[in-house]
Amino acid sequence: MSKKPVRIAVTGAAGQIGYALLFRIASGEMLGKDQPVILQLLEVPVEGPQKALKGVMMEIDDCAFPLLVEMTAHSDPMTAFKDADYALLVGSRPRGPGMERAELLAVNGAIFTAQGKALNAVASRDVRVLVVGNPANTNAYIAMKSAPDLPAKNFTAMLRLDHNRAASQIAAKTGKAVADIEKLTVWGNHSPTMYADYRFATIGGESVAQMINDQEWNANVFLPTVGKRGAAIIEARGSSSAASAANAAIDHMRDWALGTNGKWVTMGIPSGGEYGIPAETMFGFPVTCENGEYKIVEGLEIDAFSQERINITLAELEGEKAGVAHLL
Numbered sequence: 001m002s003k004k005p006v007r008i009a010v011t012g013a014a015g016q017i018g019y020a021l022l023f024r025i026a027s028g029e030m031l032g033k034d035q036p037v038i039l040q041l042l043e044v045p046v047e048g049p050q051k052a053l054k055g056v057m058m059e060i061d062d063c064a065f066p067l068l069v070e071m072t073a074h075s076d077p078m079t080a081f082k083d084a085d086y087a088l089l090v091g092s093r094p095r096g097p098g099m100e101r102a103e104l105l106a107v108n109g110a111i112f113t114a115q116g117k118a119l120n121a122v123a124s125r126d127v128r129v130l131v132v133g134n135p136a137n138t139n140a141y142i143a144m145k146s147a148p149d150l151p152a153k154n155f156t157a158m159l160r161l162d163h164n165r166a167a168s169q170i171a172a173k174t175g176k177a178v179a180d181i182e183k184l185t186v187w188g189n190h191s192p193t194m195y196a197d198y199r200f201a202t203i204g205g206e207s208v209a210q211m212i213n214d215q216e217w218n219a220n221v222f223l224p225t226v227g228k229r230g231a232a233i234i235e236a237r238g239s240s241s242a243a244s245a246a247n248a249a250i251d252h253m254r255d256w257a258l259g260t261n262g263k264w265v266t267m268g269i270p271s272g273g274e275y276g277i278p279a280e281t282m283f284g285f286p287v288t289c290e291n292g293e294y295k296i297v298e299g300l301e302i303d304a305f306s307q308e309r310i311n312i313t314l315a316e317l318e319g320e321k322a323g324v325a326h327l328l
């Protein structure tokens with residue numbers, strides 16, 4: 001094996017997303033089949049979750065993954081994040097039926113202050129962070145603001161599940177292959193206000209907007225379906241999405257680390273003021289990735305309908321941001 005192993009910290013490792021995520025990371029689906037990995041797994045310092053984590057680690061051992069060099073269990077972020085090159089912050093409470101994700105801020109927000117501080121203190125100076133725990137954008141904002149010595153651009157929030165959901169709905173509507181969809185994006189917050197935008201999307205070089213040509217479907221079927229998909233899954237399954245969330249986390253990190261070959265993907269990233277989004281707002285944008293860095297797709301036309309949608313999701317994020325000022 002020639003590549004140096006990388007350290008990957010995962011929080012909430014004994015949870016349902018953790019169970020769908022860790023095996024795929026260890027098998028090389030996230031960073032490549034030639035990249036050895038070290039897993040540093042964090043759970044709350046409580047007997048039940050720590051015991052469950054041991055069980056998950058026993059199963060990972062039993063897979064005999066050739067790329068897995070080392071694996072450790074932690075109950076303190078200061079040891080879990082030590083020298084981490086990648087951190088997937090999943091651990092936090094999921095919502096139940098009838099709740100909105102923003103309601104989780106009261107119970108989850110403080111986790112990301114503590115974990116941002118710990119990353120700031122002990123992680124690799126180049127650590128790449130993905131926040132999955134909800135509400136993901138604002139939790140990522142809290143973590144970023146709590147880690148002033150790390151590059152703000154290295155803190156990201158997961159909008160990829162929304163992106164993948166939008167792609168799947170478009171494939172179903174057009175009868176085309178999901179793999180052929182390009183230039184799709186989801187703007188804003190990982191919440192029902194998100195704006196999934198296929199105005200620029202193409203399939204085999206042809207315009208998706210022209211293929212569908214149905215603004216009524218866009219506004220009244222597509223956007224609510226994508227925006228409320230998480231709630232629909234909770235309603236159907238009794239608990240929130242896990243395997244699809246883990247899959248989106250793998251997609252997000254893989255594309256960030258290994259590049260997208262010019263293809264657009266959606267990442268929640270701190271705005272640099274693009275498209276009039278105030279600086280530092282953790283916002284879903286269309287990006288391309290190359291050499292371990294993401295770059296916003298700039299210069300897209302924002303029409304009146306889109307601006308209205310972007311304003312709504314931005315206002316929600318600004319409200320969440322104001323509500324967590326006491327945590328920063």
Ligand SMILES: NC(=O)C1=CN([C@@H]2O[C@H](COP(=O)(O)OP(=O)(O)OC[C@H]3O[C@@H](n4cnc5c(N)ncnc54)[C@H](O)[C@@H]3O)[C@@H](O)[C@H]2O)C=CC1
Binds near residue numbers: 014095240241
């Ligand atoms: N951004 C997105 O697209 C999605 C986000 N989510 C969110 O991901 C989070 C996790 O979901 P699940 O795995 O289904 O929940 P879960 O309840 O099955 O697992 C969460 C785990 O995190 C642990 N945990 C809680 N606080 C922690 C802390 N401070 N440090 C380390 N571990 C901690 C818990 O002990 C538990 O084992 C939830 O907030 C959920 O809403 C879920 C799906 C999609």
Ligand SMILES: O=C([O-])CC(=O)C(=O)O
Binds near residue numbers: 094095229230234
């Ligand atoms: O809806 C939830 O609470 C879980 C989640 O974020 C999603 O499935 O998009």
